[in-house]
Amino acid sequence: MASIDYPLEHPKAEALTPEFSFSESLYKWVATVDHKRLGLMYVVSALVFLVIAGIMASVIRMQLAFPLNHVVGPDTFNRLFTMHGTTMVFLVGMPMVAGFSVYLIPLMIGTRDMAFPRLNAFGFWIFLLGGCLLYFSYIGGGGLSGDGSAPDVGWFAYAPLTEKAFSRGAATDYWALGVLLSGVGSIVTALNVIATTFCMRCPGMTLSRMPMFVWVMLIDAWLVLVALPPLSAAQIMLELDRHLGANFFDTQAGGSAVLWQHLFWIFGHPEVYILIFPAFAILSEVIPVFSRKPLFGRPAMVGAVTAIGFISLGVWAHHMFAIGMTSWSNTFFAASSMLVGVPTGIKIFNWTATMYGGKLRMQTPLLFCIAFLLQFLVAGLTGIMLAVAPFDWQLHDSYFVVAHFHFTLVGGLVFGLFAGMYYWFPKVSGKMLDEKLGKWHFWLFCIGFNMTFLTLHFAGFLGMPRRIYTYYPGRGWDAINLIASLGVIPQAAGILCFVWNIIRSSLRGIPAGDDPWDAWTLEWATTSPPPEYNFEKLPVVRSSRPLWDLKHPQDPDWKYE
Amino acid sequence: MFAHALNAYLQVQVPGVAERRITDIFKPMGTPGYAEREAALFTIGVTAVIFVVVAGLIVYTVWRFRRRPSDDSAQEPPQVYGSNQIEAAWTIIPILIVFVLIGVSARVIAGVENASPPPKALKVRLIGHQWWWEVQYPDYGIVTANEIHVPATPDGQRATYLELTSVDVIHSFWIPELAGKTDLIPNRVNYAWIDPRVPGVYVGNCAEYCGTQHAQMLLRVIADTPENFKTWTEQQQRPAENDPQVSDARNVFGSLACVNCHDIRGTPSVGKFGPDLTHLMSRRTLAAGVLVNDTKNLRAWVDDPQKAKPGCLMPSMKLNDQQLEQVVSYLQSLK
Numbered sequence: 001m002a003s004i005d006y007p008l009e010h011p012k013a014e015a016l017t018p019e020f021s022f023s024e025s026l027y028k029w030v031a032t033v034d035h036k037r038l039g040l041m042y043v044v045s046a047l048v049f050l051v052i053a054g055i056m057a058s059v060i061r062m063q064l065a066f067p068l069n070h071v072v073g074p075d076t077f078n079r080l081f082t083m084h085g086t087t088m089v090f091l092v093g094m095p096m097v098a099g100f101s102v103y104l105i106p107l108m109i110g111t112r113d114m115a116f117p118r119l120n121a122f123g124f125w126i127f128l129l130g131g132c133l134l135y136f137s138y139i140g141g142g143g144l145s146g147d148g149s150a151p152d153v154g155w156f157a158y159a160p161l162t163e164k165a166f167s168r169g170a171a172t173d174y175w176a177l178g179v180l181l182s183g184v185g186s187i188v189t190a191l192n193v194i195a196t197t198f199c200m201r202c203p204g205m206t207l208s209r210m211p212m213f214v215w216v217m218l219i220d221a222w223l224v225l226v227a228l229p230p231l232s233a234a235q236i237m238l239e240l241d242r243h244l245g246a247n248f249f250d251t252q253a254g255g256s257a258v259l260w261q262h263l264f265w266i267f268g269h270p271e272v273y274i275l276i277f278p279a280f281a282i283l284s285e286v287i288p289v290f291s292r293k294p295l296f297g298r299p300a301m302v303g304a305v306t307a308i309g310f311i312s313l314g315v316w317a318h319h320m321f322a323i324g325m326t327s328w329s330n331t332f333f334a335a336s337s338m339l340v341g342v343p344t345g346i347k348i349f350n351w352t353a354t355m356y357g358g359k360l361r362m363q364t365p366l367l368f369c370i371a372f373l374l375q376f377l378v379a380g381l382t383g384i385m386l387a388v389a390p391f392d393w394q395l396h397d398s399y400f401v402v403a404h405f406h407f408t409l410v411g412g413l414v415f416g417l418f419a420g421m422y423y424w425f426p427k428v429s430g431k432m433l434d435e436k437l438g439k440w441h442f443w444l445f446c447i448g449f450n451m452t453f454l455t456l457h458f459a460g461f462l463g464m465p466r467r468i469y470t471y472y473p474g475r476g477w478d479a480i481n482l483i484a485s486l487g488v489i490p491q492a493a494g495i496l497c498f499v500w501n502i503i504r505s506s507l508r509g510i511p512a513g514d515d516p517w518d519a520w521t522l523e524w525a526t527t528s529p530p531p532e533y534n535f536e537k538l539p540v541v542r543s544s545r546p547l548w549d550l551k552h553p554q555d556p557d558w559k560y561e
Numbered sequence: 562m563f564a565h566a567l568n569a570y571l572q573v574q575v576p577g578v579a580e581r582r583i584t585d586i587f588k589p590m591g592t593p594g595y596a597e598r599e600a601a602l603f604t605i606g607v608t609a610v611i612f613v614v615v616a617g618l619i620v621y622t623v624w625r626f627r628r629r630p631s632d633d634s635a636q637e638p639p640q641v642y643g644s645n646q647i648e649a650a651w652t653i654i655p656i657l658i659v660f661v662l663i664g665v666s667a668r669v670i671a672g673v674e675n676a677s678p679p680p681k682a683l684k685v686r687l688i689g690h691q692w693w694w695e696v697q698y699p700d701y702g703i704v705t706a707n708e709i710h711v712p713a714t715p716d717g718q719r720a721t722y723l724e725l726t727s728v729d730v731i732h733s734f735w736i737p738e739l740a741g742k743t744d745l746i747p748n749r750v751n752y753a754w755i756d757p758r759v760p761g762v763y764v765g766n767c768a769e770y771c772g773t774q775h776a777q778m779l780l781r782v783i784a785d786t787p788e789n790f791k792t793w794t795e796q797q798q799r800p801a802e803n804d805p806q807v808s809d810a811r812n813v814f815g816s817l818a819c820v821n822c823h824d825i826r827g828t829p830s831v832g833k834f835g836p837d838l839t840h841l842m843s844r845r846t847l848a849a850g851v852l853v854n855d856t857k858n859l860r861a862w863v864d865d866p867q868k869a870k871p872g873c874l875m876p877s878m879k880l881n882d883q884q885l886e887q888v889v890s891y892l893q894s895l896k
Contacts, residue, residue: 074773074872154770160747161730161772166691251747257731258746291626297643300652322733322742322768324725324751327667327674334670335663342655349651350643352619359628359638373619381608388662390600390669393593393741394586397733397768463584463737465766468776472851475764476583552637560642 033117034532038124039103040428043421045128046095053087054495056080058488061452065485067473077469078152083134085155086175088409090182091131093275096417097224098123098189100278101217104424105193107523107530108211110202110539115195123189130182137174151175154467156268157238159249159260164242173242176235183228183235190224193217202522204541209561211521211544212295215302216281219309223274226313231267234260258323265316273312275409279376279416280305280347283369286423287351289519290366291358294545294557297350304343304350311340321392330389337387344380348373364438368419371446375411379404382457397467400460406453418445418498425502426516430528431509437501445494451487455480520545580762580781584737590763591756592717593673593740600669604662611658673740676754683711683721689732689745692767692774692873693836693849703797704824706836707849710793713760713784720756733769736782742768757784764850773872779850793843800827801839802896810891813884822875825895835875841895848873860889 020028029037060080063071072080102120106113114120134151141149151171153162162172197218201210210218238260240246247253249260288295295301317325317333325333351373360366382404386392395401418441425433459480464471471477515524524547526535543549543557581590587602589595628634687709688695696705711721725734727745734753735742743753757763767778785793814820815829822835830838844854848870852858862869864885865877880888 074776078770078773078775152773158731158770161770166730166772254748257748292637294640294642296641297648300643300648322744323746324743324749327670330670330674331663331667334666335659338659338662338666342652342659345655346648346652348615350648352615352622353643353647355619355626356622357638357641358626359632360623360626361628370619370623374616377612377615377619381612384608384662385601385604388600388604388666390597390666390673390741391604393673393743394597394601394737396742397770461586463586463735463765465735465768467770468766470776474582476585555640557640 033113033121035102035106035114035117035120036428036530036532038120039099039101042095042099042102042124042127045131046092046099049087049091049095049131051495051499053084053092054492056084056087058492060084061485061488063469064471064481066482067471067478069470072469074469075152078154078467079150081467082151082154082175086134086151086179087131089155089271089275090179091127091134093409093413094182094186095127096413097217097220097274097278098127098186100281100417100420101193101221102189103428104523105196105214105217106200107427107526107534108214108521109197109200109205110522110535110541111196111200112534112538114192115200116192119188119192123185123192125185126188127182127185130178130180130185132178133181134174134178137171137178141171141174142169156264157260158264159238159257160251160255162238162242162260163250163252165250165252173239176238180232180235183232186224187228187232190221190228193221194225197221202538202541208299209541209544212284212298212301213281213521216277216284216305219305220274220277220281223270223277223309223312227267227270227274230263234263234267237263258320261320261323262316265319266313268319269316270309270312272405272408273308276413276416277305278420279372279413282416282420282423283351283372285519285521286365286369286419287354289423289517290361290363290369291355292361293354293358294548295350296353296356297346298544300346301350304346307343308340311336311343315340318387318389318392321389322396334387334389338384341380341384341387348377348380363422364433364435364442365419365423367439367442368415368422371442372412372415372419375407375415375449379407379412382407395460397465398460399456399464399466402466403453403456403460406456410449411453415446418442423517424523425505426512427523427528427530429506429509430512431505432512432516433505433509434501437497437504441494441497441501443494444490444497448487448490448492448494452484452491453487455483455487459484515547518551520548522546580764581738582764584764586737586741589738590758590761591739592676592720593754593756594736594738596669596673597741600665603665607658607662678722678754679718679720681719682754683719684724685709685711685721686724686726687734687745689725689727689729689767689771691729691772692778692870694732694778694780695836698794698797701794701798703794704826704837705797705840705844707779707846708781708783708844710783710785710790711755711757712787712790713758714756715758717756717758719787720754723753723755725751725753730771731769732767732771732778734765734780735768736763736765736780738763739782744769755782757782760784760786760789762845774849774870777849777851777870777873779846781846781850783845796843797840799840801825802894803827804894807887807891807894810887810894813887814891817878817880817884817888819878819888838892838895841892843896856889856893859892860885863888863892 063069063077102114137150153167153172197214237248241248241250247255249255251257284295315337318337321330386395422433422438459477462476464477512528514528522539543561545557549556587598589598684700686697686699694707696709712719725743725745727747732745733742734745739755739757740753743751761784763782765780767775820830820832822832824831824837826839846852847854847858847862852869866873866875867877
């Protein structure tokens with residue numbers, strides 16, 4: 001076990017870092033194939049897109065704060081929710097998946113880089129190109145006919161609204177091509193993750209000793225690899241329809257509107273799990289360290305995440321209960337959708353059991369994890385309600401659905417990502433994030449989020465459909481919408497605390513040292529920030545918690561595994 | 562299947578006010594909505610129990626095992642790796658719960674979707690347009706828009722069966738108090754049914770995003786007493802009113818482009834793109850249910866539809882004041 005450099009003897013980092021001019025360091029970032037720089041660029045661009053999408057959401061909530069409000073008109077509103085949804089899924093969620101994966105996986109499995117470093121760089125730049133192309137639609141979306149600006153077809157872009165007859169100009173083309181390109185980035189990154197975890201693990205790290213984070217991201221990568229191509233195919237078919245006279249989805253020429261829905265949701269439902277898995281991965285690292293106990297039921301957790309991956313490929317038509325499928329199809333998809341609840345439940349129970357009997361350090365990363373558990377529980381249970389097809393006939397496309405998936409993707413994913421950022425920021429920057437600002441961030445964001453999205457469930461019960469730019473007074477929706485809109489204020493304040501915390505702590509935070517949380521996985525065995533080569537000598541491990549073994553030589557994990 | 566329970570439930574409901582604008586899915590007035598409510602309440606009950614148990618466990622764990630200042634920070638808690646018995650328990654119990662929920666769902670799905678129409682059922686064809694609803698009664702030869710008149714049916718024997726389709730993009734039929742959603746999909750015919758048990762006006766919005774004015778595409782189901790429904794059908798079957806007092810106005814209307822899009826049966830106006838206007842004044846609302854049908858609104862709507870419903874497909878015809886006056890007076894004669 002002597003081969004892990006812990007505590008690491010290393011020269012002062014400053015001595016190794018020569019001064020670079022601005023253009024030299026810019027070149028170093030643009031031309032890099034280092035997984036840490038690429039991971040960081042992924043996460044930073046995702047954060048920029050997160051702020052843009054958040055501002056769009058604030059305008060949406062301003063418009064809906066009062067009945068018959070006039071902040072924006074119908075076309076602008078439709079573009080806002082389309083761009084908000086597309087940005088959050090493809091330009092925030094997906095690059096976060098990629099960013100956390102490529103930054104952490106090589107460090108956690110004790111290697112020097114990804115299996116294909118150049119492919120890694122390609123993945124990032126093609127994603128960024130896709131994102132820029134999507135946003136260029138605000139300028140170029142008019143196309144030759146001059147109609148339109150950004151896309152206004154909704155993030156799932158149902159045919160035939162996307163066909164030439166109903167969507168003139170080039171807006172929909174920017175949507176299809178921008179998302180297609182960023183999807184190529186996700187697919188190559190998934191390939192890279194799979195190759196890295198299969199081929200590059202350090203000596204001694206069998207699959208069963210691989211950190212839970214890496215396990216979950218591995219399954220996630222498989223899911224990307226299986227689920228994204230149908231979307232890419234559908235987008236190519238859409239472009240063929242629009243420009244080369246194909247009639248896949250053109251109902252006026254005999255095409256099928258339902259075909260698009262199948263292709264989209266065969267991607268779209270696994271996509272939800274693709275997005276939530278990073279949060280699962282993060283929780284599986286943060287909760288054990290802050291509870292001072294190993295993850296409860298590791299094999300069951302791997303089994304559960306694998307089961308979710310498989311089942312999620314067979315549930316897509318629960319987005320389509322209202323399209324008039326036969327009762328047998330509806331029953332099948334109701335059943336398969338509810339079954340996903342079982343492994344998801346196992347995960348929540350195991351995280352709770354990990355905390356049970358521990359000594360919980362109530363610091364910001366753990367606070368976000370606890371809020372995740374409660375909010376994701378709500379999201380899961382409202383998901384069960386939506387899986388009950390007859391209930392879904394009422395709830396489908398109402399504000400209940402909006403509330404449900406924001407509980408999943410904000411209350412779940414975004415809270416998980418915040419936990420991860422507070423947890424790994426010291427590793428990435430070498431500085432601690434400020435704990436006081438972190439707690440402000442947590443409480444403001446948590447209160448604001450619940451103000452907005454708990455209340456919106458009830459708008460759905462009262463028959464409010466989603467994606468309406470205005471509504472009439474007297475339908476019982478006024479107070480709900482006003483409270484939901486006011487919830488934006490604490491959320492925005494929370495995000496400001498976070499951004500300020502990052503800037504301030506990067507400049508003059510407390511130095512973190514190699515292992516500020518007294519953690520157990522390999523990334524904490526090297527310096528903060530890690531050197532370009534990650535480890536001077538490749539480590540050798542004998543259990544899933546190599547640093548625990550080092551710190552407790554009298555009671556190592558490998559005795560029990 | 563739910564008829565008996567529904568009747569008992571309706572006894573305690575206050576019969577409908579003129580227009581029920583609060584569209585609460587938990588206060589259904591028809592069988593499909595009621596069946597869906599049964600499934601909903603059962604599911605909410607089950608999930609509420611799960612929530613209380615699991616959230617209680619999480620909160621208890623966090624509170625009980627939080628680190629206290631008195632704790633020795635060097636001392637790690639006992640390292641527990643897992644327990645197969647516990648894993649098995651919290652795998653099997655959820656599976657059992659899921660099977661119960663699947664059973665309940667399957668029963669209601671079949672009950673609503675596979676119901677066969679009673680012999681006296683009314684047949685209505687509902688066709689989605691950007692951003693209004695065309696309503697056809699094939700058995701009566703009636704065409705109207707945005708308001709579906711059906712007989713209220715206290716015993717459920719005169720349910721209304723709807724054939725749903727669309728001429729452009731996907732729309733969705735949803736009257737929360739009567740039935741959940743069924744989509745109107747171009748190139749495809751879907752079916753739904755409603756049986757409002759008490760007379761009243763039931764409101765709903767288009768529930769599938771369909772472009773610019775998706776927000777202002779409202780639909781009303783007007784459940785009449787059987788006598789009123791009969792009077793209404795007889796009145797709708799007549800050709801357009803030919804009031805000699807507005808013959809000048811009728812000529813003005815006939816000379817304008819209005820006739821290209823609107824059908825007024827019995828006149829040269831035979832367009833099909835817009836709503837049928839034959840009995841416009843028998844409708845409560847204009848512009849797919851967003852404006853009350855009165856003189857002021859009608860005048861404003863004809864003058865410039867883009868003001869009330871920006872982006873809608875009806876252009877402003879740039880009429881001068883006199884033309885506007887005449888068009889409005891002609892439209893108002895279409896009782």
